[in-house]
Amino acid sequence: MKEEIIIAGFGGQGVLSMGKILAYSGIMQDQEVTWMPSYGPEMRGGTANVTVILSDDRISSPIVNSFDTAIILNQQSLDKFEDTVKPGGILIYDPNGITHPPTRRDIKVYTVEAAEEAARMKNAKAFNMIVLGGFLKVKPIVKMDNVIAGLKKSLPERHHHLIPVNEQAITRGMEIIKEENI
Amino acid sequence: MGKTEYKLLKGNEVIAIAAIRCGCDGYFGYPITPQSEVMETLMELKPWETTGMVVLQAESEVASINMLYGGAATGKKVFTSSSSPGISLMAEGLTYLAGAELPCLIVNVVRGGPGLGTIQPAQSDYFQATKGGGHGDYRLIVLAPASVQEMNDFVDLGFELAFKYRNPVMILSDGMIGQMMEKVRLSPEKPRWTDAEIEERYGSWTVKGKPSTRERHIATSLELDSAKQEKFNLKLVAKYAEIAKNETRYEKIMCDDAEYLIVAYGSSARISQKTVELAREKGIKLGLLRPVTLYPYPTKAIRDLLPQLKCVLAVEMSTGQMIEDVRLAVNGKVPAEHYGRVGGMIPSPEEVLNAVENLIERNKK
Amino acid sequence: MTTQEMIKPENLVYSRTRVLTDNVMHYCPGCSHGTVHKLIAEVIDEMNIQDKTIGVSPVGCGVFAYNYIDIDWLEAAHGRAPALATAAKRLNPDRYVFTYQGDGDLASIGTAEIMHACNRGENIVVIFINNAIYGMTGGQMAPTTLVGQVTATTPYGRNVEINGYPLKITELIAQLPGTCYVTRQTVYNPLTVRKAKRAIRKAFENSMLKKGASFVEVVGTCSSGWKLTPVEANQWMIDNMFPEYPLGDMKDI
Numbered sequence: 016m017k018e019e020i021i022i023a024g025f026g027g028q029g030v031l032s033m034g035k036i037l038a039y040s041g042i043m044q045d046q047e048v049t050w051m052p053s054y055g056p057e058m059r060g061g062t063a064n065v066t067v068i069l070s071d072d073r074i075s076s077p078i079v080n081s082f083d084t085a086i087i088l089n090q091q092s093l094d095k096f097e098d099t100v101k102p103g104g105i106l107i108y109d110p111n112g113i114t115h116p117p118t119r120r121d122i123k124v125y126t127v128e129a130a131e132e133a134a135r136m137k138n139a140k141a142f143n144m145i146v147l148g149g150f151l152k153v154k155p156i157v158k159m160d161n162v163i164a165g166l167k168k169s170l171p172e173r174h175h176h177l178i179p180v181n182e183q184a185i186t187r188g189m190e191i192i193k194e195e196n197i
Numbered sequence: 198m199g200k201t202e203y204k205l206l207k208g209n210e211v212i213a214i215a216a217i218r219c220g221c222d223g224y225f226g227y228p229i230t231p232q233s234e235v236m237e238t239l240m241e242l243k244p245w246e247t248t249g250m251v252v253l254q255a256e257s258e259v260a261s262i263n264m265l266y267g268g269a270a271t272g273k274k275v276f277t278s279s280s281s282p283g284i285s286l287m288a289e290g291l292t293y294l295a296g297a298e299l300p301c302l303i304v305n306v307v308r309g310g311p312g313l314g315t316i317q318p319a320q321s322d323y324f325q326a327t328k329g330g331g332h333g334d335y336r337l338i339v340l341a342p343a344s345v346q347e348m349n350d351f352v353d354l355g356f357e358l359a360f361k362y363r364n365p366v367m368i369l370s371d372g373m374i375g376q377m378m379e380k381v382r383l384s385p386e387k388p389r390w391t392d393a394e395i396e397e398r399y400g401s402w403t404v405k406g407k408p409s410t411r412e413r414h415i416a417t418s419l420e421l422d423s424a425k426q427e428k429f430n431l432k433l434v435a436k437y438a439e440i441a442k443n444e445t446r447y448e449k450i451m452c453d454d455a456e457y458l459i460v461a462y463g464s465s466a467r468i469s470q471k472t473v474e475l476a477r478e479k480g481i482k483l484g485l486l487r488p489v490t491l492y493p494y495p496t497k498a499i500r501d502l503l504p505q506l507k508c509v510l511a512v513e514m515s516t517g518q519m520i521e522d523v524r525l526a527v528n529g530k531v532p533a534e535h536y537g538r539v540g541g542m543i544p545s546p547e548e549v550l551n552a553v554e555n556l557i558e559r560n561k562k
Numbered sequence: 563m564t565t566q567e568m569i570k571p572e573n574l575v576y577s578r579t580r581v582l583t584d585n586v587m588h589y590c591p592g593c594s595h596g597t598v599h600k601l602i603a604e605v606i607d608e609m610n611i612q613d614k615t616i617g618v619s620p621v622g623c624g625v626f627a628y629n630y631i632d633i634d635w636l637e638a639a640h641g642r643a644p645a646l647a648t649a650a651k652r653l654n655p656d657r658y659v660f661t662y663q664g665d666g667d668l669a670s671i672g673t674a675e676i677m678h679a680c681n682r683g684e685n686i687v688v689i690f691i692n693n694a695i696y697g698m699t700g701g702q703m704a705p706t707t708l709v710g711q712v713t714a715t716t717p718y719g720r721n722v723e724i725n726g727y728p729l730k731i732t733e734l735i736a737q738l739p740g741t742c743y744v745t746r747q748t749v750y751n752p753l754t755v756r757k758a759k760r761a762i763r764k765a766f767e768n769s770m771l772k773k774g775a776s777f778v779e780v781v782g783t784c785s786s787g788w789k790l791t792p793v794e795a796n797q798w799m800i801d802n803m804f805p806e807y808p809l810g811d812m813k814d815i
Contacts, residue, residue: 035378039205042380048205050378054231075470077377080545168205223653251652256678260645263638263675267646270636271616273653293639404634404650406614406657415628417637
């Protein structure tokens, strides 16, 4: 198994931490992982993205040009990364703020209305976990137990009381993700 | 024995953790992107409360490297970290450390230059690192990690080599290895050395205060007598030859049947490894030789592969620096060319493959 | 009375401290360095701390201090002695660590290092020799060169419009909360030599009390650089240096 994922959106949307939780979940099931962020001043308020690779074997390049899955959280990132999804791959996006939706027909496109759902849950911080839940529904590459274990590892101890809320958000994301027909 | 525990850490973070765990005595540094997490992690972990390690934010890179001189001369395991512009400021201290034969570790998380340049990854400081960097005839031992695990492993290894040869050691990394997170197995914890242990292992040379039973110890690089200075320079040459004999490290990937070879280190080696995978899918017999030590350079390892090779491509994020050492190794026997991206741009495995295919095409007989 | 009778221990009134080596000093006649070296060696001897003392020598005439005072030494790059001393002391808090620096080393190229080491309150001793000139390189202008003073690089005298003003670095250092003892001494006659020695001793004692940095400036002569005889140099120092660099303690906490 090898899954090459790009997660991209605004700084502050939890892009990097979503990637980190995913990577830690991979470690929990004895996989090799890499987490390679874009970094620099553009992270502040601008776009942020992270490439996460999970693999059963040693990972060569942590930087790749094409992805099995793109998780897209704003228009700029959609414009930038839609073309990088491998044919037959997956693109997941939150339609909130998207004015030009994806148009490719050789990939599977899903929407997860995470911003709206997070508002409904009155928990803006649940946003990225709802998105993660959606991803895990369509690509169950890590087991839920390992996600929880990964959460425990990546969250400081003082935030461990938030794990049930995060779990709830992941579950909610699994429920609300839907495939789009283009 | 429990299951081995793996952590998910950034290259920069693991440098700090590895230093504490291997019994490092002191860190002295100055913030610069993309490596500031090294000092931030140390400050967060407060090792002075546990192992007694000293951590100090210096007023400049110039001061940092000279603090290393002060600490190293007293026989302490000391290190600093910086990125390209900061390393240029440290060039002065580096040559004094090499001239005084003091052990220490310098981590360079390279970014694009010249000048302030960019904050994105680059490998454009190869010359500076492997040819000395400061004035005078000296060399650093240069280790080039290609993974977060190696960032961890090379801290302890770096100190070991530094003390064994009483020579500064540089870990030459870049923004990619520094900023990325990977699975890493931390090294076992080792206590800090006592003064007696250092003397027992490495002899009596430290500047600690002179008992009446011995001559005074002086850490200096000054010698006004030319004949004595030449003798010292030749002693260094002999030391470097010894280091080359014992410590040259490299990794060969898919080289057994290779007709074409990429030579690449650090981040470029990771990318090129993917290129090898892609090439093999297309039936191209491509291999990768990854220098792990950049000084000493694995010249012989490249030379030994030449009989089976048709051409060699050096891949590095520079306009062509390591290619000079590759060409010295190849010595005109087969075509050897350079491919690189610069200024913080990272080549993709596909474009490297393209460069390999072009090279093969050009050299078809 | 024979020589043998004269050198009986009970007749001994003075002996050179054992903490000085037998090496012949390279300093010019009339230079203050030799006197200050001797005072430091005597203090180390009297405090019985030879095996606990680490000296950091500078670039400048004092570069070879390690040939004369019989202790372990670090030889620093130009101006960086306080950075070396910082690490040496922090990593070896039970050792007495001092820097020995001239005006070019401390107040020009090494201004950042001395200011920050003192401001951090490093528990070190700084011995600062101010003779208002670069001795070793052949008499060029120092940051402490007086207005109008002729040097190799101010052949028409120091002109403030070109060269700015003499830097009273010790007054600046005294403002820093990290220093506990800042004083300006000299060594041109027996009285001032004795006072300077007391200051150096106090500075060494301070360094084990965790009170911060102790800074002892010694206004000295450079008869070669000033192009005067040793006697003239002393008088020139009294007439010209002391008005600009008045002697005495600036801070003693």
